[in-house]
Amino acid sequence: MLQSIRSASQTWLGKIVLSVIFTFLIAGVAIFGVEEFFRGGSSTTVATVGKTPISAEEVRTAYQNQLNRYQQQLKRTLTPDQARALGLERQVLSQLITEAALDQKTADLGLAVSDAAVLKAIQDEPSFKGANGAFDRTLFYQTLQRAGLNEALFVREQRSVIARLQLADSTVAELPVPQAMREAVHRYSTERRSAAVLVLTPATAGEIPAPTDDELKSYYEGHKASYRAPEYRSLNLLVLEPETLAKPDAVSEADAKTAYENNKGVYGKPERRTIQQISFPDEAAAQEARAKIESGEQPFEAVAVARGADPKELSLGTLAKSELFDPAVADAAFGLEQGKVSQPVKGRFGTVLLRVTAIEPGTVKPFEEVKDEVRKEVALRRARDGLTAAQDAIEDARASAKPLAEIANERGLAVLSIPEVDARGLDPAGNEVAGIPDKDTTLAAAFRADVGNDTEALRTKDGGSIWYDVTKITPPREKPLDEVRAEVVKGWTKAETAKRLVAKSKELTERLEKGDAVETVAQEAGIPVKDVSDLGRNQSKDDLSGETVERIFVTPVGKAASAPSGDGRAVFKVTAATMPAFVPGTPTDTQLVNSLRTALADDVLGEFLAEVQKSAGVSVNQTAFRRALGGEY
Numbered sequence: 233m234l235q236s237i238r239s240a241s242q243t244w245l246g247k248i249v250l251s252v253i254f255t256f257l258i259a260g261v262a263i264f265g266v267e268e269f270f271r272g273g274s275s276t277t278v279a280t281v282g283k284t285p286i287s288a289e290e291v292r293t294a295y296q297n298q299l300n301r302y303q304q305q306l307k308r309t310l311t312p313d314q315a316r317a318l319g320l321e322r323q324v325l326s327q328l329i330t331e332a333a334l335d336q337k338t339a340d341l342g343l344a345v346s347d348a349a350v351l352k353a354i355q356d357e358p359s360f361k362g363a364n365g366a367f368d369r370t371l372f373y374q375t376l377q378r379a380g381l382n383e384a385l386f387v388r389e390q391r392s393v394i395a396r397l398q399l400a401d402s403t404v405a406e407l408p409v410p411q412a413m414r415e416a417v418h419r420y421s422t423e424r425r426s427a428a429v430l431v432l433t434p435a436t437a438g439e440i441p442a443p444t445d446d447e448l449k450s451y452y453e454g455h456k457a458s459y460r461a462p463e464y465r466s467l468n469l470l471v472l473e474p475e476t477l478a479k480p481d482a483v484s485e486a487d488a489k490t491a492y493e494n495n496k497g498v499y500g501k502p503e504r505r506t507i508q509q510i511s512f513p514d515e516a517a518a519q520e521a522r523a524k525i526e527s528g529e530q531p532f533e534a535v536a537v538a539r540g541a542d543p544k545e546l547s548l549g550t551l552a553k554s555e556l557f558d559p560a561v562a563d564a565a566f567g568l569e570q571g572k573v574s575q576p577v578k579g580r581f582g583t584v585l586l587r588v589t590a591i592e593p594g595t596v597k598p599f600e601e602v603k604d605e606v607r608k609e610v611a612l613r614r615a616r617d618g619l620t621a622a623q624d625a626i627e628d629a630r631a632s633a634k635p636l637a638e639i640a641n642e643r644g645l646a647v648l649s650i651p652e653v654d655a656r657g658l659d660p661a662g663n664e665v666a667g668i669p670d671k672d673t674t675l676a677a678a679f680r681a682d683v684g685n686d687t688e689a690l691r692t693k694d695g696g697s698i699w700y701d702v703t704k705i706t707p708p709r710e711k712p713l714d715e716v717r718a719e720v721v722k723g724w725t726k727a728e729t730a731k732r733l734v735a736k737s738k739e740l741t742e743r744l745e746k747g748d749a750v751e752t753v754a755q756e757a758g759i760p761v762k763d764v765s766d767l768g769r770n771q772s773k774d775d776l777s778g779e780t781v782e783r784i785f786v787t788p789v790g791k792a793a794s795a796p797s798g799d800g801r802a803v804f805k806v807t808a809a810t811m812p813a814f815v816p817g818t819p820t821d822t823q824l825v826n827s828l829r830t831a832l833a834d835d836v837l838g839e840f841l842a843e844v845q846k847s848a849g850v851s852v853n854q855t856a857f858r859r860a861l862g863g864e865y
Contacts, residue, residue, distance in 0.1 A: 278856045279325065281332035282340075282848035286325075288860035295324045295861060308673060309691050313680065321861055325852070333845045334396040345394045350387055353394055403840045404833035409825045411816060417824060418814045426765040426808040427784050428750040429776065430740060433800045436759065437732035443724045451724040452713050458723065459716045462654040466704035467678055469648040470626070470636045471669050473696030476645060477622060478611035480604070488606045492599050499602045502552040503594035507565045508587045509548055510536050518576035518583045525573050525585075532573060532587055550592065561586065616695075623697050627689070636701050652706065655679050669698055678702055737794035737801045744792035744805050765808075776802060 276288040298320055303310055310318075354360065355367040359375060362368035376386055443451070452459070492499065510532070512518035521539075524530040533543040548556075556562035558579040565586050568574055574586040599606070622643070629639045640647045653665045655675055668674055673690055681687050681702050690698040713720060736757075743753050754761045764774045769785055772778050780802045783795035792805040815821065 276856050276860070277853060278860050279329055279332070279850065279852045281329055281845065281850050282336035284332040284336045284339075284848075286328050286332055288856060290328060291324065291857065291860040294328055295321065298324050308670065308693060311673075311677065311690075314673075314676070321857075325857065329845060329850055329852075330841055331396065333841070333848050333850070334399060335392055336848045337844050338392075338395045338399055341399075343395055343399065345391045345398070349394060350391050353390060354387070400837060400840075404837050407829050407832050407836065409828045409832065413828060414816070414821060414824055415814050417828065418821075419811055420769065423769070423785070423809060423811040424765075425767045425784055425789075425806060425810075426763070427767065427804045427806050429762045429764055429774075429780075429802055429804040430750075430754050430757070430759045431762065431775070431797060431800060431802050432733050432737055432740075432759065434729050434733070436736060436757075436800065437729045440725050440728050440732075443721060443728075448717070448720055448724060449713065451727065452716075452720050455720075455723060456710055459711045459719060461660070461709050461711055462656075463679075463708045464652040464654055464660065464706040465650075465678060465702055466652060466706075467648075467650040468636045468701040468703055469650065469668070469674070470640050470645060470699040471648065471692075471696065472619070472622060472626065472645070472699075473692060474612050474616045474619060476696070477618060478608065478614070480607040480611040483607040483610045483614075485603070487610060488603055489599060491610050492602070492606050496596050499605070500596035501594055502554065503566070504550050504552050504592040505565060505588050506550045506590040507548045507556075508532065508546040508589060509561070510539055510541060510546065510585045512539070512576070512583045512585070515576045515578065515583050518585055522573055522576065522585055532585075535585075547589075550590065619695065623689070626697070626699065630686070630689075630699065633686075636699055639699075674698055674700065733801045734794075737803045740803045741792045741794050744803070750805055763807075780804070 277285045278288050278291050279286040299310065299315055302315070302318065302320070315321075354372070360367055360372040362371055373383070376383060510518075510521070512521065521530075521535045525532055525535060530538070533546070536543055536546050553562045553566045556565065560577055561579045561584065564574045564577045565588060568586065568588045570588050570591050572587065577584050577586060626639055626643070629642070637647050639645075648667055650665055650668070652660055653668070653675070657665055657668060657671050657675055659665050670690065670692060677687070677690055678700050681700070683702050683705060685702065687700055687702075690700070692698060740753055740757060744750065750761055762774065764776065767773055767776075767781055767784060769782070770778060772781060775797075776784075777795075777797050780795040780797050783793055784804055784806055787793045787804075787806050789806050789809050792803065794801050794803045796802075
């Protein structure tokens, strides 16, 4: 059952159930390792659905799980304000209310899930299966322990999950799809059209004279918002990451040499060996086989054949010692001379005999060649060790109201000063401001702050910190005409060109509607005719934009019309419309039925869930809700 739940996440049931019903169920434990996933405890009730309460602890754990999910998807930390902007609190509460409503409905209907069904669901869950593909009881208990669960609580929750899913499934199972709906969708998706098209480019409008002062002023007054300068902010950023603190020059040669000697294998190519292996049931059998090989009675390959192994499959490959999973095998193989057979080795998966058939010697770069790299690695390691202390020291300095520039100077750090940047990360010239770390998060925070605000540090993905001060705010303003004259001229010219093209397209369309031949109209206008065929809805073709194609499909056959097409316009006459006959029961129709049933199921299940909540009755304690999440929203 749990496997079917996971499979359903790719279909209609997943869309509804995972987003609305049980986002925080077994997938959360298996994938995210969320602690105290199902644990309740608080007596404070945030909401009640019928007779089913939702506790503050349930809200907190569900919220944290959903927050973790978003942060993993976005690969960055979300601030409370950002989480609030995503509607995370309401999303979580809505989901918990839906779950509680379904629990209340299953109770009202007297539905129950048998022990056998729950047991099978747990045993079929891939997260609890070992390497052999069978249910692993030890792995099961280890997973529950990591999640802070006990078996009874987990089984009880799974019983509820299965009941919810079965109730939802039974509500929308095998919904009929009306043939009229299938025919309508068939007509819409399979219709193809042909048209004769005249493309009017900007050149068709002719030469546009320079605007007069009055025309330019009038255009500017009507489009002032397009020439408005955005708000700019001046920022000081102090970025503290391991790379910021690392000082390779401070690493002594002695320390670098010690680090080099301890990790020589990193600075070169490790020794690799081609290793063969034969498995035996016990040490005695392996020892007996080794004696035969050493005496020459049987070669290594013959012993393998006697053990039922293919001589071509004896090799483990050409591997470095670190690539061998079993330490006992690794030690024995890399202690052998080439061509020699090992003593019986008791590995993790049984007793084996080993033989090394080839040795690729390892190479190590000399210290002098890699000393700069070693110094950098040592400095980074030291910086990571001292990162927390440095962060605390900067926070203490910030608490004493020191500006970032002074703090940076005291600690030998550099401050990134940004003279002017808008919320998109652009300077007044429209160029992207380089060097802003984690730009989206940093700018969003900076544009919420004010000059002189005591701002909190932002955390980076690598565990570092970004402190920021807003030193100046330049409010948005309307740029005077003299400042943006060139841009206004360009805008006016483009608008005038479009106006002329609209007028021209209207003239040509009227002639086509009166019955003039397309070729005649095109020849007199000096525009070539393009015959396009096999046009499908929502498909651009032959340089025709999607908007033009859609206009062709809403124009009756034999009629003419025009539509925007890039920087120009397209005038067209629809010449034909065809579609294949609708045949019920074909593979295409069957596929369409499945797709439409998915859409219908989404709608029906959504209506059912709304009705369940309405019938059960929902009450929310807004004060308890705010308190559960630690503040206002």
